[in-house]
Amino acid sequence: xxxxxxxxxGRAHLxxxxxxxxxxxxxxxxxxxxxxxxxxxxxxDEVRGFAxxxxxxxxxxxxxxxNAPSPWxxxxxxxxxNYRKHAEETGAKIPDTPLTFTKFPSSIGNPNADVPVAxxxxxxxVELVVVISKGGRDINESDAWDNVAGVCVGxxxxxxxxxxxxxxxxxxxxxxxxxxxxxxxxxxxxxxLASKDKLEVVCTLNGTEVQRETTDDLIFTVPxxxxxxxxxxxxxxxxxxxxxxxxxxxxxxxxxxxxxKGDVLESWLTGISHTVNRCV
Ligand code: ZN
Numbered sequence: 001x002x003x004x005x006x007x008x009x010g011r012a013h014l015x016x017x018x019x020x021x022x023x024x025x026x027x028x029x030x031x032x033x034x035x036x037x038x039x040x041x042x043x044x045d046e047v048r049g050f051a052x053x054x055x056x057x058x059x060x061x062x063x064x065x066x067n068a069p070s071p072w073x074x075x076x077x078x079x080x081x082n083y084r085k086h087a088e089e090t091g092a093k094i095p096d097t098p099l100t101f102t103k104f105p106s107s108i109g110n111p112n113a114d115v116p117v118a119x120x121x122x123x124x125x126v127e128l129v130v131v132i133s134k135g136g137r138d139i140n141e142s143d144a145w146d147n148v149a150g151v152c153v154g155x156x157x158x159x160x161x162x163x164x165x166x167x168x169x170x171x172x173x174x175x176x177x178x179x180x181x182x183x184x185x186x187x188x189x190x191x192x193l194a195s196k197d198k199l200e201v202v203c204t205l206n207g208t209e210v211q212r213e214t215t216d217d218l219i220f221t222v223p224x225x226x227x228x229x230x231x232x233x234x235x236x237x238x239x240x241x242x243x244x245x246x247x248x249x250x251x252x253x254x255x256x257x258x259x260x261k262g263d264v265l266e267s268w269l270t271g272i273s274h275t276v277n278r279c280v
Contacts, residue, residue: 002192003051007067011035014051015186021058028056037070041237044133044149063185068108070131070238076103078156082244083217089252098220098228101171103181111184114280118177121160122259125245126203126211126267129154129183135235144223150187153269156242160251188272200270213246
């Protein structure tokens with residue numbers, strides 16, 4: 001079983017076994033690690049080593065009780081128009097530079113958080129989410145995956161009206177309402193993934209599939225994004241990157257479809273993680 005990491009009650013946990021039991025990292029390590037998720041990301045190689053030797057069976061835990069695996073990162077990046085098919089459906093030209101915006105950290109909700117429908121044009125975007133381990137500046141593409149703690153699924157929930165309210169548009173606020181950045185419920189260590197350059201994201205709305213794509217359709221790959229961002233800003237332990245959404249968002253449908261109260265969004269990173277978000 002791959003090494004998995006989660007956060008519960010604000011504390012770092014390992015996820016173990018077929019029943020997804022959780023192990024409190026500070027307690028299981030007799031204080032060698034702190035309870036702080038950020039501290040685990042800073043010392044990721046050590047945590048991985050500890051997880052490999054940990055025989056604690058853990059305690060049962062519902063994914064509804066988990067926090068986002070990196071619940072208070074310093075920085076949250078979103079990449080727009082990063083799948084060829086999604087760029088085509090929006091009528092945009094294929095970007096030659098990663099279209100980067102921020103999702104403010106206060107928008108992070110629990111993985112299965114309720115999503116407030118704040119207006120008439122709130123949309124879904126299922127995404128591969130990556131969390132940075134030690135980070136740094138000027139990270140080469142060839143070293144990029146070594147700076148990723150793990151991957152999971154997330155939703156870059158987007159208030160399209162707010163996202164496009166100004167000329168030129170500033171995406172940041174439209175993507176940062178309360179619980180508009182749910183991801184999780186756990187990270188799977190990137191080192192354990194043979195298929196990390198071809199992962200599948202899937203999204204259903206009320207049980208009907210609306211998005212499905214593999215990350216080999218990405219215009220900018222995870223290593224390219226990390227290399228690009230770290231050439232400009234320092235990437236810090238626990239930083240979160242929403243890597244872009246594939247085709248099938250509501251705004252691009254004819255006619256457009258937006259979220260309404262009572263809708264249920266389910267999201268998968270196939271074989272890795274699954275979240276459920278109810279619209280309220
Ligand atoms: Zn997005």
